Amino acid sequence: MTTTCCSTEAEAPVALTVLETEPASGCCGPAEPVEESCCGPAEPVADSCCGAPEPVAVSCCGSEEPAEDAAAVQTGLSLDAALTALGGSVPVSADPTPYLQRNWLAATEAALAEAKPWHSVALREDEAAFLPGFVFDADPLVDADPRTYLGWQPKSGDVACCSVTSCCTDTVGQIEELGTEPFFPALLLGSPLGYRSEAVSNVEDPLLLADLVDRIVPAAIESGVRTIIAPWLPDGPQSEVLALALQAYGGDLAFHGEDNHFQLQHDSYDAFIASLPARKRRRIKEDHDRAVAAGARIERLDGAALTPHIDRIAELTTFNRQKYGGGEDASHIRALLASMVEGGTDVRGYLAFQDDVLVASSVTIREGRRVFVKWAGFDYAQLGERSGLYFELVLDLPLRDAFTEGAHTVVGGPGVDAAKRLRGFRPVTIRSAVLAADPALRPQVSAWHLAYGEDRRKALGAEVDEATTVVGRLRSRLLGGNAGVAYEPITPLQPEGGCCG
Secondary structure (H helix, E strand, O other): OOOEEOOOOOOOOOOOOOOOOOOOOOOOOOOEEEEEOOOEEEEOOOOOOOOOOOOOOOOOOOOOOOOOOOEEEEEEEHHHHHHHHHOOOOOOOOOOOOHHHHHHHHHHHOOOOOOOEOOOEEEOOOOEEEEEEEOOOOOOHHHOEEEEEEEOOOOOOOOOOOOOOOOHHHHHEEEHHHOOOOOOOOOOEEEEEOEEEEOEEOOOOOOHHHHHHHHHHHHHHHOOOEEEEEEEEEOOOOHHHHHHHHOOOOOOEEEEEEEEEEOOOOOOHHHHHHHHHHHHHHHHHHHHHHHHHOOEEEEEEHHHHHHHHHHHHHHHHHHHHHOOOOOOOOOOOHHHHHHHHOOOOEEEEEEEEOOOOOEEEEEEEEEEOOEEEEEEEEEEHHHHOOOOOOHHHHHHHHHHHHHHHHOOOOOOOOHHHHHHHHHEEEEEEEEEEEEOOOHHHHHHHHHHHHHHHHHHHHHHHHEEOOOOOHHHHHHHHHHHOOOEEOEEEOOOOOOOOOOOO
């Protein structure tokens, strides 16, 4: 008498037929015969010398959870079509970014005539995800050129934002020999003038974003795209999903740089300053004293009050671009800033005047409970190289206001790392992903991309080792560090303001 979970009736004795088999090779012999029940053939569950098989999660008496339906994905959309599919607006996430909002993306299209929108939407019941993208033909601005992330630089001498690698290497010549056909058209995922490659979703579900990439990659390649790039993947769960999904299609990841984030953990700015060691407090006071000595009148203007100053802000910012590199020009900045002001985005300007002439500016954007430091510019001919206004306008005043207004994070952007780390900003890794449509080209593209990333890592003095590796964990344990990661000193590449923030 035997019983199963599906029946309690007696079973008739079963005659077993012994079959002759070939001797088993290796340590494992033939699997034991498995009794069938009313629930169907059971999976083998016995351990063997070769290891235990995967556990069977559902028994014949249980009920399997129904598989979640794949999302309905639309790709290659214009901004209007994407927003219509989304019900009229971008999905609201826990930590929104201004660079994925309607005003910013519409201004990007207006400012970059060569950028063809290729936005993607995934929908599943009341869940939604949105990933902007733009297709570029040959010779776009250098930040949108996939060859930039392989170590190439154009003969014009233009460099990407916050570039730290030099041109004229063997890699440049090798890439030039290939011409443009293997790389263009190129699909850039994210915001090319926001320097962010990320999606926005109203739910934290990695499968929704995976469904999005599952449609984007084959659709883009089928349409003729030769390279897919996500140049600025910020550290975070959604970016991790995008990275893994692109890897699954044959793309590769490399270090690109470090953002700087400040988490507000004190009741006020004064309480934060008081918590710092005396040496750091003294340095910050010296920076403030230098700003005062510059003799400038500093004002904060918000929203529409910035309109009369937009042209000058754009001009000042390009002075930084000329000094430190970057693909944005004055027309891009004017279009983006004007669009955000007209659209009601929470934009703030910290402006310094000498004799009623605007000589320095810093523009921040608040989205949700995060403040993004976006543009900074200085009249170096008027102020000199080391006026001290950078620290006051870009770091100290935005931090003060963030504490007062209840923000939880200030996103400082790459560049001027030493000054930001002095004030409590922590590094956040940015990675780039490159996927060549031609499988034969992928090994060479991967080698160039990884070498470029390693050059940037060394030049920036960035993270010593990935904490996920054995060596990284051991080194972090020995050297200390934040959250198990050890950091080398940061090379101050841009002492008076970086092109990205």
